[in-house]
Amino acid sequence: MEWDIAYNTTQDELIISEYGRTVQVLLRKANAIEDDAERQAYVERVIKLMLQMEPGIKTQENYQERLWKHAFIIAGEPLNVTVPEGISLEEEKEEQIEALPYPELGNRMKHYGQNVQMLIKKAAELEEGPERDHATYIAAYYMKIALTSWASGQFVNEEMIRKDLYELSGKKLVLGPEVKIAVPGPNQPEQHPTGRKKKKKKKNNRPNNQNNQGGGNRSKNRRNKNRRR
Known part of the structure; x- marks a missing residue:
């Protein structure tokens, strides 16, 4: 069957x-x-x-x-029927959204971060003068912050920062050896946060001495009253 x-x-x-x-x-x-x-x-x-x-x-x-x-x-084919009034079968044209350009950054020295490399690029576009010198120092300072927070600051080297700054700027920015790069302060936000949470301090569970003293005073007052009676 x-x-x-x-x-x-x-x-x-x-x-x-x-x-x-x-x-x-x-x-x-x-x-x-x-x-x-x-x-x-x-x-x-x-x-x-x-x-x-x-x-x-x-x-x-x-x-x-x-x-x-x-x-x-x-x-699968047009139906030979009358479509109710107010209903349109035409497909709405979707607006084509232009793709955002992806930042074209080199793969070199990623540990400095994108913001630092953009800062170096902007500084290199400035004309020679005090403004460019100041921007060069600011870029070097933030490079030092990035290195300080990266790998717990084990690789901080000012000579390396000067060299990397020169290379990343297309050999336009030069920080003289006489310029000392300041040490980042404790309140400076990290460029590479570790995500570690601080341990909470344990609460002190010691008994309140004031309460005990208050209790002791009350018991003494009661004894004194009994003696007077």
Whole structure:
């Protein structure tokens, strides 16, 4: 005995699976109906069935228009019916968003961070003079902060900072050996936070001496009263 079973894998692929295969089969038979009025009523009943299958679609704006659009998509061809007034089947053109340019930074010396490298780039664009000298020093100072917070400051070396500054600026910024780079203060935010949390101090659970003393005074007063009596 052979079983005539239609497996889903042998049938047409579901266009919108939320409505199920029955809705898809019904809509693809709609254009075969010859009478215009009968075909119109048939499609409208199928759309009501689609709403029953997906009642949550009512929460969306213009859900009727969405149902009609889905019906035409599922049918696989234009349905020969009259679309209700106020419903447009034209697809809205999506605005193409221009992709943001990804910062093109070299892979060298990542430990200084992107902000420091941008600062060096801006300083190198300045004309020679006091303003550029000041920007050069500021860049070197923040490079020292980055090295201090990176690997717990084990690799801080001012000569290395001067060399790296010269290389990163395209050999434009030179910090003279006579210029001493200041040591970052304790309140300076880290460039590479470690994420470690400070341990909470344990509360002192010692008994309150004042309360004990107060209790002792009250007991003494009671004894004195008893003696007077």
